[in-house]
Amino acid sequence: MDIKALRYFVELVKQKSFTKASEKLFVTQPTISKMIKNLETELDLPLLHREGRRFWLTDAGEVVFQNAQGILSQMDELVTELDDLNELRKGRLKVGIPPMIGHLYAGIIRQYRQLYPDVELVILEYGGRKLEHAVLDGELDVAITMLSEYIEDDLNTLEFNCYPVYAVLCDTPEWREKSVVHWDELSDESFFVYTDEFTLSESIHQACQKAGFTPQIAARSSQWDFLVALVKTGGVAFVPEPLCGRMDSKGLLIRPIEPTINWDLGVVWHAQRYLSKAAQAWIELCYRYKESLNKQPQ
Structure with a gap:
């Protein structure tokens, strides 16, 4: 079912006028008529009783109108949440850290929470090998762990400390x-x-x-x-x-x-899989942390 057709139909019913609906939607009246006709054809039911310029809802039209409002509301919420993710106003980041490492990088975690307070941060404590497999399997977005020459090829790495x-x-x-x-x-x-x-x-x-x-x-x-x-x-x-x-x-x-x-400690993430905005922000923060280490006097 065409979401745009539903939106046109709901707006028409709310405005009670093709003219007002076309002004509200910034489309022509024939466009609205065509979209609603297509919707009626798809449903195989009339949605409007028409009499000249006047119209009113059929029983089917009433059902569609009531349900379409909920559908459009959910679509609007979905778009808003996706926009929020892009701006990191929402989201979830799953980070893996071995038990013995956590205290060393508590500062990065605190900084991330300060920059993105609405991103839910989930921290899982595993050993290094298990962390690598969890990242590869998609259970974790990123992990801080001990790096080695035998690390999996599908993992990107950024070394922190040795x-x-x-x-x-x-x-x-x-x-x-x-x-x-x-x-x-x-x-x-x-x-x-x-x-x-x-x-x-x-x-x-x-x-x-x-x-x-x-x-x-x-x-x-x-x-x-x-x-x-x-x-x-x-x-x-x-x-x-x-x-x-x-x-x-x-x-x-x-x-x-x-x-x-x-x-050798560093952060790892999947080299092929799509990275969420929350994960990208974490990795960017890790690069800044790495730069700060390089600037410290030896």
Whole structure:
């Protein structure tokens, strides 16, 4: 059914005159007559009783008139909401962030909320690998995560920060005298590592393989502070530099590892799928954040 024909019909009934309706709609009277005739043909029912210049609604015309007003109102609301989306007065943005990263980028989230207060921000916490798949599947619009050389080809990336990952060990004489730990020295230790959905867990496993051994996994968790607590009974955990200052280091040693694993953080989004205005605004904000990092003194 032609929405324009419905609009012409409703306006004609409201104005009760072809002349007034044509002035209101900025079209000719024959155009209105033709649109309504087409509507009657489509419905196979007369909508108007005509007598000279006078007209009144048939029973079918009354039903169409009442329902058409609701339809046109909904269409107007739809157009308004779409316009609001374009201006970011409404919308929804689904952002994925690993649990250990959130506090580092709370400033970006706050700034986005300040700039676009009417956009609903949904934040989901997953591990890096799961975040990548969620973006690829359309479950998430964007994600902040650890980047790696094995990241999916269909994802665009923007790197933010790069931090070294440290070994966290029990404070024993053996480790106390070492300023740096090499991977092969950890071959007999129990490993407390992140779940398989975390990109960092994959990087740790690869580093061990390159050093010639398979790590002895004693426990896995998505909570870095829980893994650190387990180390106090012996073993090793791995914590990115920004988190080291947040942990209770009593009874623990924090040591650099060689070769170093880097915790490269950045934002990812789908390279092929259409990006909503809300997502485009987020990415633009991320680029500005990146520029601000580049301007900071080294």
